[in-house]
Amino acid sequence: MSIYLDNAATTFPKPPEVAEAMFNFMNNIGSNAGRGSYSSSLETSRIIYETRELICELFNFSMPENVIFMPNITYSLNILINSIIKPNWHVITSSMDHNSVLRPLYKAREDMNIELDIVQCSSQGVLSVEDVEKAIKPNTRLIVLSHASNIAGSIQPLQEIGKLCRKHNIFFIIDSAQSAGVLPVDFKALNAHAIAFTGHKGLLGPQGTGGFIISEELNKIAVPCIVGGTGSLSSSVTHPDFLPDKFESGTQNSPGIFGLNAALKFLKSIGIETIKDKEDKLCSILINDLSNMEGVIVHGLKSSKDRTGVVSITFENFDTSEISFLLDHEYGIMTRAGLHCAPLAHKTLGTYPSGTLRLSPGYFNTEEDIHYTLNSIKKLIVR
Numbered sequence: 001m002s003i004y005l006d007n008a009a010t011t012f013p014k015p016p017e018v019a020e021a022m023f024n025f026m027n028n029i030g031s032n033a034g035r036g037s038y039s040s041s042l043e044t045s046r047i048i049y050e051t052r053e054l055i056c057e058l059f060n061f062s063m064p065e066n067v068i069f070m071p072n073i074t075y076s077l078n079i080l081i082n083s084i085i086k087p088n089w090h091v092i093t094s095s096m097d098h099n100s101v102l103r104p105l106y107k108a109r110e111d112m113n114i115e116l117d118i119v120q121c122s123s124q125g126v127l128s129v130e131d132v133e134k135a136i137k138p139n140t141r142l143i144v145l146s147h148a149s150n151i152a153g154s155i156q157p158l159q160e161i162g163k164l165c166r167k168h169n170i171f172f173i174i175d176s177a178q179s180a181g182v183l184p185v186d187f188k189a190l191n192a193h194a195i196a197f198t199g200h201k202g203l204l205g206p207q208g209t210g211g212f213i214i215s216e217e218l219n220k221i222a223v224p225c226i227v228g229g230t231g232s233l234s235s236s237v238t239h240p241d242f243l244p245d246k247f248e249s250g251t252q253n254s255p256g257i258f259g260l261n262a263a264l265k266f267l268k269s270i271g272i273e274t275i276k277d278k279e280d281k282l283c284s285i286l287i288n289d290l291s292n293m294e295g296v297i298v299h300g301l302k303s304s305k306d307r308t309g310v311v312s313i314t315f316e317n318f319d320t321s322e323i324s325f326l327l328d329h330e331y332g333i334m335t336r337a338g339l340h341c342a343p344l345a346h347k348t349l350g351t352y353p354s355g356t357l358r359l360s361p362g363y364f365n366t367e368e369d370i371h372y373t374l375n376s377i378k379k380l381i382v383r
């Protein structure tokens, strides 16, 4: 028996088409995009461009050239933040954000003399729009927020915060790591200036893929921090200023992007509502049963509709790492214990420093998987 319940870290399994597309690239195509005029190089360029279009469709975005590919969302957030941030800016984020947002901002505070405010979320992991508005100052120029928490699954009110950003002329960057592929993430409706994404979680693509989409307004003030060969303007020793080349230096992860292309087509054929419905169903069984289990504390909101497929629990009498280890060792159930790269989120939920046991089902899990997991937890904590 082998049950994978760590989809918030990376989704598994992937749709079979993903590996097939990567295999096809590695065995039958193999060439770099934008570096040759022969047919296999053109085919690589075509698939990469088509993948930009699929990303546009997913995020209701209209400029494929403004889709930038990166190895993951951590790189995307670092490149975005470091390319745009200016000294003396006041920047806002939240206490539920991941280290991929917090660490680049803390570093910018040290290196660039910016002011940083971390707005405290509720003990259920929810951000208040009023609290964000109260934190805005005359020099607030940037808000960076995760759409959904990787610890509590709480979905943040980004549409209202986007409106605040518009009203106060603030740039708005969204970390969609836990929402893309599961929730609608609409660039226009959210009033976003950039959305960073990772390919290997809800998008069901391979590791090593991700990127960001960027508005013209934000791109205008961005100075890329990585430059080099782009296959364009090769006679010049200075870097091109047009997109996507401005941010995409060096050889692309073409096998990964071929896999991501297939994953995005799979998502489109299934529909993200179907995926969210399935995850809601599995999570509500988990939340209901675990809430009624003696000695188990379920953290965050109780309704699966208000959260993504992430259920964090602690035990009155057991260490989360011990239960996670035993679930794998004795029952073949893969979960994750600890702080999940979001220390402030645990301080917010009251689960710092020991962290939580995180169960994150995905589209390919079944109700049987969930019942087996619940029974296994019961057996471990009553013996």
Ligand SMILES: Cc1ncc(COP(=O)(O)O)c(C=O)c1O
Residues within 6 Å of the ligand: 008, 009, 072, 073, 074, 075, 098, 100, 101, 146, 148, 149, 150, 175, 177, 178, 198, 199, 210, 341
């Ligand atoms: C909310 C959030 N942001 C960022 C990341 C980092 O993702 P990646 O490792 O793909 O860069 C994660 C991954 O756990 C996450 O959950």
